[in-house]
Amino acid sequence: MFSSKKSDTLLAKIRNGAQLTGREKLELIVELSIPSMLAQITTVMMFFIDAAMVGHLGAAASASIGLVETTTWLMGSILSAVSLGFSVQVAHFIGANDFTRARQVFRHALVCGVAFSVLMALVGASIHQSLPYWLGGKDDIAPMSSGYFLIFSLTLPAVLLFHLMSAMLKSAGEMRVPSLLSIMMCGLDVAFNYLFIYVLKLGVVGAALGTMSAYFFTVIPMAWQAICKNKIIALRLDRTPFVWMGSYVRNAVKISFPVAVQNILMGSAQVVSTLIVAPLGNVAIAANSFAITAESLCYMPGYGVGDAATTLVGQTYGAGRSDLCKNFAHLTIGVGMLVMAFMGVVMFVFAPEMIGFLSPVEEIRLLGAMVLRIEAFAEPFFAAAIVSYAVCVASGDTLKPAAMSLFSMWCVRLTLAYVLAQSYGLRGVWVAMATELTFRGTIFLLRIRRGSWLKGIKAKA
Template sequence: MGTGNDNTDYLLSLIREGKKMTLGQQLRLTAYLSAPAVMAQLSSIAMQYIDASMVGSLGANASASIGLVSTTTWLFWGLCATAATGFSVQVAHRIGAGDFAGARKVLRESVAATFIFGSLLAAVGVSIGGALPGWLGGDEAIRHDSSVYFRIFSLFLPALQLNFLAGGMLRCSGNMRVPSLLNVLMCLLDVVFNFFLIFPTRQMEILDFSFVVPGAGLGVEGAALGTVLAELATGGGMMWYLCLRSPLLKLSGERGLLVPRKDTLRKAVRIALPMGFEHAAICGAQIMTTVIVAPLGIVAIAANSFAIIAESLCYMPGYGIAEAATTLVGQSLGANRIRLLRRFANITVWSGMSVMGIMGALMYMAAPQIIGVMTPVEEIRVLGVEILRIEAFAEPMFAASIVAYGVFVGAGSTSVPSLMNFASIWGVRLTLAAWLAPAMGLRGVWLAMCIELCFRGAIFLVRLWGGNWIYKLRIKK
């Protein structure tokens, strides 16, 4: 009986070699790739959940200081991920075509390019960190902590960039397990670092034993340091495995320039630029949402932040399945198997909608417990539960947009989907939020979000199932 890795490698080889795949094999391969990717995404959200819970115990101001800049950190985080995707999708195409040497060449060329990009983002983040909380309309009482948190996050962006690059390359090669395990490790390290960095030295009792636990007492600053140190350790491990141990992509013993060729860079820009524009537009809209929410008060800011983290428990499985879709579609396209590409697109989208539909129902029922873990403040808990339950109804259609987007990314077709995301969130969500917030407060903002996500899912399904985009696909060798 083979191991999960052996089965995955065998099934992926069927794509590259042009062999027939049964429906059962297609479903198993989707499951093999999706399960560890979903676990990795959930561990990432667990890390945010842990941060929020630990900081939430310090009070509403500490929670609001992180929540205020959360959309901006996601903007920078997403730009790093987008830069990595521009190269990793090329690797998926080359592996699908059986060009392993070419895949390793793209990997070599991507390291320097993405590191420089991450360093430039870090410089921008540090330079704007002092003024950012004020730009977002944050209360004077939370601006200092918000600024410190964001600057620490920004300083470590080059390491985060390489983490994204290594993880993306491994996933596009079909190796979901190593990135997933390392992301779980990152979650555990975050707990440990936070435990000692956030809280001061204190007396603890377990059963009949009493002992002193040392602590730095850094509060919000400690939460930021705990997160970036966990990311740094995980990124180092990810790069080590990619470059020295990966069966398909290891670079040990090979020579080649680290500077990307014009062709590689041009393809990376063609894939990543629309994604970067779309991500910046969406995060810009989220920042505008923060501007709408900020005048509603510290309770609304904190409840909004906690609910966003809690909702992530629902939609991160969708992103995990989308990563599997990108790998499957990318390798199918590289092997020039368009019919198989279409089947994998349908399998992954329906899987994502099913999983997130179930997660949405569970989130609705468990909302009081989920929010209650993150904050002891009753007013925040009540509001957080209400808005989280509004969002639960949108999860299946949200899944459709997430996974379909992963399909388009794997195909290297990012321009139109990026414009669709931009039009939906700016044209529908922000318009409705600005209209409903004065009368309904934070509940109106989240109702607008729910309506927009359903609309976005619908237009992505129309494009996916329309099918015309598939026949325009070309890989430029």
């Protein structure tokens, strides 16, 4: 349906300074977005199926994963930020037709990324027994949470390689391979989960082992495609010896550090949100966890468009094409908002069925569906925040956008959530979430309109 040769030709036109028609721009956005959307949705489906399989084990099993879920997302997002610091540089060098330096950055990313992920795995393993109690868990679910988190921590090197290889391929304009491998990972996850949860009867620990196995079996072909096969970034294409360049690492830190700090503080805010929800009981914990999982199925298309924005803005920025860079930013944001407005309607209409798929417990289903419908109204602005942030990161503008996201999360969402939870329970927490996402999307739209994220490209032009 979608032509790899066609998107490669259009990306080459960007690098070579050729003009693109309006139709070609939209075609390129669609060509790059659709595979990434499918990959994002498939990845969420993996967690969706995980949650459904565990959900049928009862509320305590569901709550045990929900308790540490925000922490696992936090750790994964930090590894994603590490990958981002290098992949943005790769996109800029590719846009400038300097493929040799793009591959040199890739080599540095492998060394630094693997070392950092091993360190994180050791930290996670050292705190796995205490973490559930720090998060407010009780003795009925803490041991299950602890076992799940330990296995996840040991999976982190594979998670890093998955993020890194996927980001590098996307920076080179290759969306199809990461998408197909993400779909494969989802299928493997279902198969391994069934084996470990039901056949071997390992319960919550089985869910973690299933996810670990899926990551390890997927990252091998993903690494092979990036390191050996891709026609731009494959390391075998280098004819010059590898030389360590501290500037690549410094630039990666400059890009990644604000993103990582944001992810840490945003993840910490999610943990605080879990602490706000925890006193409301196991039903509220499980409903909150399932609603987050179900909602992620609806906002992942926004991240798919964001991936396309990262590639297009990153390469046009590297090519020094200011007007085209701005044009792609506006177009991708508009497409993202339209797609997620549609997904918001789907989420509102099918909220009971989405939560019912995850849990047979009627009380959890009713509460989860109620909060999902509250969130549905904020989805277009959530898309604006997602894609606008991707645009800023692709241009290397990470500090102020990170500060904006943190202010929105900590000063708007958590403050409102704490106040409203006292009177309205979990509904109040999700009203706060919807309000904050609308606020965040609005301030990001204002930043894109003002154009300050493009200051660096003007110096090159």
